[in-house]
Amino acid sequence: MAPRTGFFADWLNAQLAVALGFVVLVGVAGGLAGSDYFLQIMVLAAIYAAMGVSWAIAGGLSGLLLLGYISFFGVGAYVDGLLFTKYGVNPWLCLAIAAAVAGLLGWLIALVTLRFGLSEDYFAMFTVALSQVLKYILLNWDYAGRATGIYLTVVKDDFATMSFVGRRPYLFIALALLAAAILLNYAVQRSRFGYYLAAVRENDQAAEALGIDTAAVKTKAMVVSGAAAGAIGAFYCQFATFIDPKQVFSLATNFEMLLGPVLGGRLSIIGPVFGAAFLKPLQDLLRGWLGGEADALYLVLYGLVLVVGILLLPRGLAAYVETWHRRRYGQP
Amino acid sequence: MTADVILQALVLGLLQGGVYALVACGLTLIYGVMKVVNFAHAEFLTLGMYLTISAWNAAGVSPYVSGAFVFALVCVLGASAQYLVIRPALAHPQINQMLITIGLSTMMIGLMQLAWGPNNQVLNLPWGRATLDLGELRITYVRAIAFGIAVAIATAFWWFLKHTRVGMAMRAAAQNPGAARLMGISVRRINLVTFGVGTGLAALAGALIAPAFFVNPTFGVDHFLLAAFVIVVLGTMGNFVGALIGGLLIGVAEGLGGLVFGPALRQLVSLAVFVVVLLFLPRGLFRGRVT
């Protein structure tokens, strides 16, 4: 059977189109639709989606067991919070600075863990432990407000300082960040770096033997994923207008953010996007309805979805879609 | 800061360490045999506490009696969890396994909250606050007994691993599952038993500390999970003796750390030790496998 051609014949292209199309759709929906309540949910979903797509570079494509990802997010949030409230640094600029700082953190983590030759399990635990160390440091740091955290005051709409009274402008920015993350992931997968990531993920000994410096590749992956999360965290600070260590270094949030890529398909672009787009609002709505005492029921359901989801879809939903796509477009 | 205060902190830390050791032993056993990082481990401790408290409230059964039944019950529950949830994932990538145990942890917290409510509970033994006074040193009987039994059981379990057939089968499966299978050991069954016993030990620790602490659904994860992981890594993943000694070490370190930095930062001591050990001593202080 001769392979079909066309833009969509290529799995990456197809994903890019679908993912970006979805972002535009949500943007339009958000532009028209109503309440601050729903807009809030959409912004958070977009943030989770962006985090998932970004994580997928180091944790999916590269195969690193990056279990503790929220460190970068929290660091980014605090960079923005501190620079904006204490020094009046423009939040748009803070996005870039937060990305740089978080990227540096990623570089340091890679340096340290590669230098000490940590195996997978230890690396995973190290990244989780690090997030809690950062939480504890910030909980006890007067300059950062300790447990009270940092507050932003928003009086009126001001684009220059990324401050808005309503939720809608935040949604557009969040979607822009998500689109950027999607494009980043796509560009990575299209590039030589993408090949190195795939090789390292599949078999890092064989990759070394082919002249691929696996340490450099892993480091770069950590920097890229970290930087992206930092920028997203910085945006979160502006959006939430209040951050504290327990919030932005929360392990619960950390694992929630991984649900999208893991259940959706961490080697794909659409996996993290649709994973978060489906799961996060579901989670928020469930919490809202069940709330209070039924919080326990929510926990049980959430745990159940996680367990059953992973058992049923070990490679994530997108992997199966990809197989279908391969067959449809003629690859054996 | 007088010598007495330091000694008090040290001894209290040591007593706590004994219980830590028991919890860590279960965790390291599970990792040693199955190579699974059981993020839900602390929930089994919490469960043990709740079951013991219920037995006391319902029928006045002493925790030191119900402990045995709690152990047996949780062994079965743990084994069931292994069979249903973990075994299917053993062939999957690591991250899946880790997230599954995290999902299990969340489910258990939710279930315990449904069963027992979110509020603090405690097992009030009539002599629960009685203390043993040795000079300036003051320790509660419940903590001393918890320590004694915990260490005794951990030691007994170490003996079990070394000298019984099942124990040796566990060690074989830990070292080389393939070879163990070839020698007729049902690795599948060993995994079941291992997870069951490992979580059972955590529950047993919970039974022992029930008279000494207020329990709520997140008690385990709040107060024991981190220490358990630090100990397991410090004592070398899979090394039972390491878990025992590591437990005592961490208990003391936390006790002294709490004294120096204040109680809120006790966990930071464990975290700091954790990070340092992960970097500089990822193989832990001891060598190799389940011994």
Added chain:
Amino acid sequence: MSLLELAGVTKRFGGLTAVDRVSLAVAAGEIVGVIGPNGSGKTTMFATVSGFLVPDEGEIRFEGRRIIGLRPSRVAALGIARTFQIVQPFAGLTVLDNVVAGALRGGRETLATARRVAAEVIDAVGLGPERTKLAGALPIAGRKRLEIARALATRPKLLLLDEVMAGLRPTEVDQAIALVRRIRDSGVTVIVVEHLMRAVLALSERLYVLHHGALIAEGEPREVIRRPDVVRAYFGEAKPVA
């Protein structure tokens, strides 16, 4: 000057000396064979040359420069490629992508060039029709060819082949022998570690024999395999091969 030179290379694992003061030299353009019973240290020797293991003693020189201590990707960048005894394909990637990964030569080639080179190499080893197949779906013979193709795509000066004939049917072995000859004719020096005597005799211009990590014989293949100590190493008791 030799392309590759080992001088007194020794590698120990605890009490076991896997490679025992091995010295050998390979000139550019040769096909050199290395044989020896199982456990004689052949693969360990390859591992030290390609940078996966660091020898405890000795020197390894490639084109005159010392390569001990370089990480494997550096060694590969210098022009040494290897296959693995147990094939290590990138199972989740297509055959083409597998080879492109090698053809990129650690970033020294553009994607376009790499894809072109990869396609050529794939055709050269006879895997053309399977180009878009997932590597994990190939049978063992295909995976062996893929292993060779991937290594070739890095355009090495020296190719270390580790038991590529193992598990192949006789016709496949003939094809493999022809392929190795073509590889050498295209300008690549080859060291072949092999168990299959037929292939060894067909390919090698010179032969080294390892036993318990040490070099026990060296020379013209047909002559070497008849030596009593070589025969003894393989069969235990002196019994002529034929």
